[in-house]
Amino acid sequence: MSHTEPIAAGVRPWRGRAGGLLGTVLRKAGGVACVVAGLVVVSFLLVRMIPGDPARSVVGTQATADQVAVVRDQLGLNGSLPQQFGDYVGRLAQGDFGSSFETGEPVRTIIQDALPYTLVLALLATVMALVAGIALGMTVAVLCRGGRPRLDAAFQAFTSIGASFPEYVAGTLLVLVFAITLGMFPPGGSDSLDTIVLPMIAVGLAPTCTLARIVRRETATVLELDYMRAARSKQLPPLRLYVRHALPNLMTATLSYAGLLLAGLLSGTIIAESVFAWPGLGSRVVDAVAARDYPVIQGAVIVLGLVAVLATLLVDGLLGALDPRRRRSGT
């Protein structure tokens, strides 16, 4: 919970408003730098712990040991681990992620091409979860206030099932019904705007249900608070009552979850990308792991990690802007 104690007049706390802001920014920047440094080290070491020789993977089983040795040299894998790490960090400092072992493409190009697809899918799924989850959770909470146990039970059952639906099951069922049987949406690809509808639902279904359950619980609590009783006693129109008075008090928990959700979905779209042939970064990472394509794995881990951290910071900022208690505490 945030601090809510008032600051005594005339007493400058150890962090003043300006100093607090600067301090916060510096702390956050330091945190981001630490995360990036950690990602660089961990991704470099982890990929080298995966069994399998990248050079052998490039040339296949038909190549001789001499050919494999040539390729290992070309890929820069003959140096010691510290030497390889030094080379890697040196290139990274110049913004060079290296080139794919498999295709020779610059990793930067791969990320530039594929990341937007993953971001769009993750963002749309998050928006879907926010809009549908809040609407569903609030509606059920309002309708079930003081009664309608059957509706509540149905809601609990539906959201429990929905929240536990794996993406690949949801995706397969969606394709079967809406693409193959009804022909309403394409089953895969990325040629037109409607190709994203089914992947978005497949990815967003479980978070929507989880969020709806959180919102339903929070709404039920908020509706019993004194200020809501007072608002109801004034006979305010329902829309104003719930949107203007109840909703803002739900946003802290909702946005906190959404931040985690977006960060999780950046890597959680992998299965959906495969089921729907969606050309995002997740599917490229899966291919890269199978091929032991170190530069692609490392580049993707760093960029996805960085985006996740930035998303979390953005949500923190939003929460600060929306919640006066956080503004005052400078967190």
Added chain:
Amino acid sequence: MAIASNPSLDPAKAANQADAIALGGLYDTLVRLDARGEAVAGLASSWKATPTSVVFELRNDVTCSDGTKLTPSAVAASLKRLVDPATAAPFIGASFGPNKLTVTPDDAAGRVTVTTSGPWSQLLNGLAMPWTGIVCPAGLKDPKALATGSFGTGPYVLQSAAPGRRFTLRHRSNYTWGPKLGASEAGTPPKTLLLNVVANESTAVNMLVSDKLDIALLGGPDLKRLDGDSAFTVAQKDGGTVWLAFNQQGTSMKDEALRRGVAQAIDRAAFANAATFGRGKVVPSVVGPTIQCFDATAGDDVPKLDAGAARAALGKAGTVRIIGTTQLGGGAGQEYVQAALREVGVDAKLRNTDTATWSQTLTGGKGDWELSVVPALNPAGSIIIPISQTTGAGPPKGTNYGAAQNPQAAAALGKAVTQVGPKSCAAWGQVQHALNARLDVLPLSTLPLSIVSRKGVSVLSPQGGLPDLGSIRVQ
């Protein structure tokens, strides 16, 4: 059309099916092999082969995709780059064996002479393989550009590449020198060919039935969804063979009696059913049935299923370590082998791994496996590919995974490479017999591939069972 992965756009780096398919549309070879394994004219209009050389007379109307005329010197430069050790082309052994290559162009006569340092009767066929696709001078000047562009004489030119998503090929309207691989059906080549990267076969079938794809290559169980669907034509092809390799390098499988026992424990029909979703057929040889010089009688040397004899032979086998890749049928084939060996009392342990781990173990030469199910894709229908994986030096130096040293097979191979054309088939047959007789390998099944095409779209499949982009016709 769907392809399973991003293709390599550099012919020298070709190593898998997607590479062979895409490169076949972008780069021509001197000759091609038709569905019967016979060489047909490609960039060369005629040729004269001896055991150590082939003299090619080139067509004089061939142009590169940038409009420059293809000369014998350009062909020679491309082949020299292919065999340059710095290029590290993985499959050149399948084309040229252990030999050094000399390429002599004669621009005035329009002729190229390719000579091997030793007898190598498969030289002509070797120059039909996709990795020998001729790279035009513009590509040789800037080899890095080969990863992202096309510099060939093929029927298509790469218009744009979006790896992970799609490769767009544009048909060359002036392309008239394509090989005659068979009777093409009526229709015209598509002006634009979209190669969509669809790794998941279920998704590929979804896209086929939703009109989002016209051609796909399938090997898994999703093909069943198209059974009885009159909107599609399904052509069954052999993409290679599957066999059991016995590691004779530092393991108990050096003992022929044990190898025989293993062979007697395995019902090959049951294996084919498990590993290939019922579509594969039992093979008598590591050489596939569609490859020239395949010897069907080699199967006579494979012992029959005999659980009692297997139990007796394998009584002292100890622990048998099996390794396999999940790439083939999710690993069901090696699971069957493990079950069959346990059935006769063997302590069989299985490691089902991904392809990268499997290939490193198989080629590591560390004696850390006894048996391996080898799904040997043969994207160009070469007899050398399965033979080079079962004869010669073992790992880590060579590619004879089991490291079997079989004097009869080696002697027959020595004879086979000195004879050109069908005359060599008797010797190739002896190689196949010798491998089976000593149980250096156990041939198991074909590696079935199915080319699915929508009605109104036709495509030919020459050697290797892969669709030939140049033969696609749309009605």
